[in-house]
Amino acid sequence: MQINYEHIHPDFQHLMSLSKEERTYSLDQDFMIYYPKAKEVIQVMSNFMNKPKKNRMQNLLLIGDPNMGKTTIAKKFYAMNPNKKMETLDGTTTLKPVIYVNIQGSSEKEFYTSILDQFWAPYRVSHSTLKLKQQAIHLLKICQVKTIIFDELHNLLRGTPTKQCTILDQIKNLSNELMIPMIGVGTKAAATLLYNDPQLVSRFDIIKLNKWDLNQEFRGLLQSFEKRLPLKKPSFLASKEKAVLLYELCQGNLGYLHQVLIACAEYAIEKDIEEITQEIIETIMDKKLAQITNPKDYATS
Template identity: 30%
Template structure:
């Protein structure tokens, strides 16, 4: 592969990249979460007396979206003669999720064309009725940490709205959000008691033997999905450290890096994804404009974590 591959617009290449990116790789922690969510969902279906909740928090790129996407894949919407069945309702909370906005977000996710009309109470009532009609068995509220953007009074009302939704529907709720989500839930004792367990997802760590083993397994799994032939840089043990440095143990960041590296490989008509492809992709996706000594795949890399001011993972160590 040349050092400056030309990224074009080949439908064949883009289809291969899209197929690669569509795969949902679940390491042990994510699989465990999905098992727990499945148990909570079944409990809600068979014992609808008091809805349970679960909180999964962690930094961006740690796998929360992968969990949501997998749940939706396992239980897709389906059309029946007289209604749409929505086993898993995915809702992304807006940046200022007041009680009224939460109602709108729910109605919009359910396909209500009048999601912006009515009081907060009316919107919640309509959402609850639609959920029953659509056979919803699990509600996913993503970007839950946005509730922290509200002033204390509105925040309390928003949390009460989520609690009231559980009371009205008896449907389990999965809350997904950044690290700050745990403190938000704990500020409302009743909601906190309902949301058990509270799971904190962490990036992989090369300092922990089990995490390192899981990270290598993940790299091997990605390698096996590549639409190329021959051994890739992903299964070269000497690249484990650089790959970890390049994504800081975050599966989301790793996926973005591999997407661009695969494009460079295929457009460059190479037979395998190389370290050079990773070096090139890192400069364009993870750390644009970085110097050679700050690129983990460059021979001049100084080996220091990319957590300095202005570097990709500074916020994780701020």
């Protein structure tokens, strides 16, 4: 007799035929909850990318507290715009609508090698910054890149003010030369970088991912999470009692909520409970099972 798991999204119902160990393992796989704000941000990114070229392109900066899902959204947008092959007179060219660059620091040379790495392009670290820049711009044009995502933009703050300005100037100059929008992603500190240059402030629209409030939207988020968890019984996470407990644990931080729910689901599977009960949430709340840093510790950082 086939059991109907209506409380689980159809895309994940196949997990219910797996063993306990396999279902627990699946909890650690990357997945994204498509909540309204995430959909809105992805649509804005798409709108920016598809704007007609002009001399002064408007750019976008996505900011929020740590662990709020900024990178997840950026990587989802990147995945939604895969590479394409195009036949030309000279052979086959790979078109790359979006490239994703992780900012590690404030080195200008490292900035351009990070871009070149996205093309798997050979280069010599000993080459001058100018040569690396020219190679990067050539590939960006050949592959018809429509936008560049610069994640962890706040890492520029590790460098001196002069180095910070240099990288920001390079981003601005790339946007001007290629006539494409740039998408920056980072913590609130990334926004402070822009305010040091009035020209940059006017070139960036800012979207902020705020912490969740304990409201109907948060309960809708819990319902979406529950549809992804491979538990045999419905947990009714959006019920008032459970929603309040979970909110007290995560303090409106999306990433922390994710960690808590995974810990709860792992416990429910291991103990053959197969649902997230109020008692399980309270156990996690007492930190007897999950050693997770309280978001209050970094909320003000």
